Amino acid sequence: MNAFRNKMLKALAAFAVSGLLINTAANAADPLKIGLLTPSPIADVGWSKALVDGVDAVKAKYGDDVEINVIENIQEGPDADRIMNKMVGDGNEFLVLGSFGFMNGGLKLAKRNAKRTFLHASGYKTAKNFSPFTAKYYEGAYLMGMAAAELTKTKKLGVVSAFAIPELISTINGFTLGARSIDPEITVDVIWINSWFDPAKAQDSAKALLAGGADILFSNAQDTPSVVTVGEEGGAYVFNLNGSMKAYAPTKYLGVVKTDWAPFFVASVDAHLAGNFEGQNQWLGMTDDVVVVEDWNSDISEDMMAKIEATQADIVSGAKHVYDGPLVNQAGETVIAAGERLEDGAILGMDWHVEGVNSPLPK
Amino acid sequence: MQFKLDRRVHYSKAMLIATPIMAVGLSMLVCTLLLLVLNKPVLLTFHSFFIAPFENFYSITEIFLKFGPLLLIAQALAVGFRAKVWNIGAEGQMIIGAIAASSVPVYFVDSTSAWLLPAMIVLGALGGMAWAAIAAFLKTQFNANEILVTLMLSSIALQILYYLLLGPxxxxxxxxxxxxxxFQDEALFPYLFDGARINTSIAIPIIFTIGIWLFMEKHFGGFRLIVGGLAPSAATYAGFSSKKAVWSSLLLAGFAAGIAGMSEIAGPIGQLQRSVTSGYGYSAIIVAYLGALNPIGIIFAAFFLAVLQIGGDVALVSADLPISAVHVFQGLLLIFYLATYTFVNYRLRVVRPITQATPKLTS
Known part of the structure; x- marks a missing residue:
């Protein structure tokens, strides 16, 4: 009996040791550990998925030289700070923090860990090893606005939008400017739902916009396909940001303003490995291959597609900028005159709507 | 066949101590099965939950960071639960406490007065009490169910928080x-150690616990409170007021939750933001019951739940467990604990329906 017990104990001990060995064996090869923290569940589509695709591209390039750790669905708050801390403690050298709410905690961590590199989504604070990154969604939204202008009958466009932060305000303004470049009678209504992920609220808001006469919907930074499905059911063309949701609106999908973080993430990891990473505000658009517009609806006429492609080429080449003057705000005041171009800082801190947006900004 | 639970007249003290051990054993068994199905490392997961939280100093301080608010709120709630006042809205009382306290650094941005923090503590307590007072008023005046009222008030509190953050x-x-x-440093609790988030606010729950223990165990007021809740009419004959029990229970909970909310914004968060409670208001209900509504038991229960939550965060990062699996594991532990606890106090009796038919009446 004793012998049997000893045997069992030994087996157990061996099991325990092997478990620990597996854990340490990974450290032996010394790959670069990359940690990604996302605010919402990683679904087949949406913001978090786009981030995962980005780090997957890093994995594809570096193979076994990197190890990817993804922690999904973490609420912003003091617990997120601890989880980030733990990620650093577990040896992650390169961290991607996927939401603006991770900013203050992440920045503190970055200052304490000078050798590690941090990329932070949607924020505005920088440090030597801490780069906020944002997409110039407004470039893609401008093109969507052109297409919407051709397809709308009511000349009313509706936007369901997350938070009234400059990134999303400038996207709505870009959309409006694009639409009004084709048809100046078009107006845009916006509903702010103050959430990245609230399927019920997003759906209700989309329905309210349709009831108000809109026949084109824009799902602005919503990590659920709710608005897109409402569009398909209600017969309104609809588009969204970050990743294609065509599967949810097979006939009414206008297209997607996709973000492809792969080039940026890969370049940042390159820089980190080379030891010359420099924290700076990374504001990336079509020229950087980060903002990509695709999945165009076949209902858009060939003429319009040609126009859109020409505009896109001009934006990429720099011949045209979405925020070229003249720009007029909601109150009818001229912000900049013809021939001038809005400064980057003014776009990054945008807190006003262009003429044509009906809804006031939440104050 | 029917099942009935009979209260045991004599129950074994040894079993009462064995209860938590059995609960942990049973839930570990079920978790092992779940982990095997999920194909996750079993030993590493248990290590993350029960050992890793104690492995380094930082992690231990984090346990106490969570322990504080859980202890504070649970002690106050338990007093109410013993008086049969079902306040499940500590979450909302926490939020209002945090808001009230934040008004100081928000309106006195440049102040470096040493009175900032004391003022915030007082306002936090008053805020939480004011919010709980609404429920107490409705209960005593209109006999409105305090379960519903406190729960709904939590939703309202959240909306007030969102409004303030998006607006003024x-x-x-x-x-x-x-x-x-x-917030400026003067509006924050001083840190106890360098590089850890634990701060002097931990003293408050400890002092509060001693106070509650003295009140409930040694003071006649505690007895009156319990009688007022258990048997309102008996209490009336004895000259105790059942209304007083409602008011004092709710105000006490509001006081504790308000200070807990204040400690979060003046502690690990350092500003008022959308998520300030980390769910402590709800977790504290579990803590109160895990601790058998006993001031000493609650100390252990709060510590246990804090370890579980820190362990859950570790498992997320180190054992690559999805966050929902972490919640399942935590939930299992609690369910098994409550189940075993029930069987220690109650005996399961199988009641067989009388199968023998009543003698037929012959006509």
Whole structure:
């Protein structure tokens, strides 16, 4: 009996040791550990998925030289700070923090860990090893606005939008400017739902916009396909940001303003490995291959597609900028005159709507 | 066949101590099965939950960071539960406490007065009490069910928080992000150690616990409170007021939850933002019951739940467990604990329906 017990104990001990060995064996090869923290569940589509695709591209390039750790669905708050801390403690050298709410905690961590590199989504604070990154969604939204202008009958466009932060305000303004470049009678209504992920609220808001006469919907930074499905059911063309949701609106999908973080993430990891990473505000658009517009609806006429492609080429080449003057705000005041171009800082801190947006900004 | 639970007249003290051990054993068994199905490392997961939280100093301080608010709120709630006042809205009382306390650094941004923090503590307590007073008033005046009222008030509190963050209290330099300014150092509890987030606010729950223990065990007022809840009419004959029990229970909970909310914003968070409670208001209900509504038991229960939550965060990162699996594991532990606890106090009796038919009446 004793012998049997000893045997069992030994087996157990061996099991325990092997478990620990597996854990340490990974450290032996010394790959670069990359940690990604996302605010919402990683679904087949949406913001978090786009981030995962980005780090997957890093994995594809570096193979076994990197190890990817993804922690999904973490609420912003003091617990997120601890989880980030733990990620650093577990040896992650390169961290991607996927939401603006991770900013203050992440920045503190970055200052304490000078050798590690941090990329932070949607924020505005920088440090030597801490780069906020944002997409110039407004470039893609401008093109969507052109297409919407051709397809709308009511000349009313509706936007369901997350938070009234400059990134999303400038996207709505870009959309409006694009639409009004084709048809100046078009107006845009916006509903702010103050959430990245609230399927019920997003759906209700989309329905309210349709009831108000809109026949084109824009799902602005919503990590659920709710608005897109409402569009398909209600017969309104609809588009969204970050990743294609065509599967949810097979006939009414206008297209997607996709973000492809792969080039940026890969370049940042390159820089980190080379030891010359420099924290700076990374504001990336079509020229950087980060903002990509695709999945165009076949209902858009060939003429319009040609126009859109020409505009896109001009934006990429720099011949045209979405925020070229003249720009007029909601109150009818001229912000900049013809021939001038809005400064980057003014776009990054945008807190006003262009003429044509009906809804006031939440104050 | 029917099952009935009979209260045991004599129950074994040894079993009462064995209960938590059995609960842990049973839930570990079920978890092992779940982990095997999920194909996750079993030993590493248990290590993350029960050992890793104690492995380094930082992690231990984090346990106490969570322990504080859980202990504070649970002690106050338990007093109410013993008086049969079902306040499940500590979450909302916490939020209002945090809001009331934040008004000081929000309106006195440049102040470096030593009175900032004391003022915030007082306002936090008053805020929580005011919010709980609504439920107490409705209960005593109109006999409105306090379960519903306190729960609904939590939703209202959250909306008030969102309104303030998106509107009047928004950080003017914060690019419209829904958060206030970062508070000045004078508005924060001093840290106990360098590099850890644990701060002097931990003293409050400890002093509070001693006070509650003295009140409930040694003071006649505690007895009156319990009688008032258990048997309102008996209490009336004895000259105790059942209304008083409602008021004092709710105000006490509001006081504790308000200070807990204040300690979060003046502690690990350092500003008012959208998530301030980390769910402590709800977790504290579990703590109160896990601790058998006993001031000493609650100390252990709060510590246990804090370890579980820190362990869950570790498992997320180190054992690559999805966050939902972490919640399942935590839930299993609690369910098994409550189940075993029930069987220690109650005996299961199988009641067989009388199968023998009543003698037929012959006509």
């Amino acid at each position: 209290w928004k950080d003017p330099m914060g690019f419209n992000f829904p958060q206030t300014v970062m």
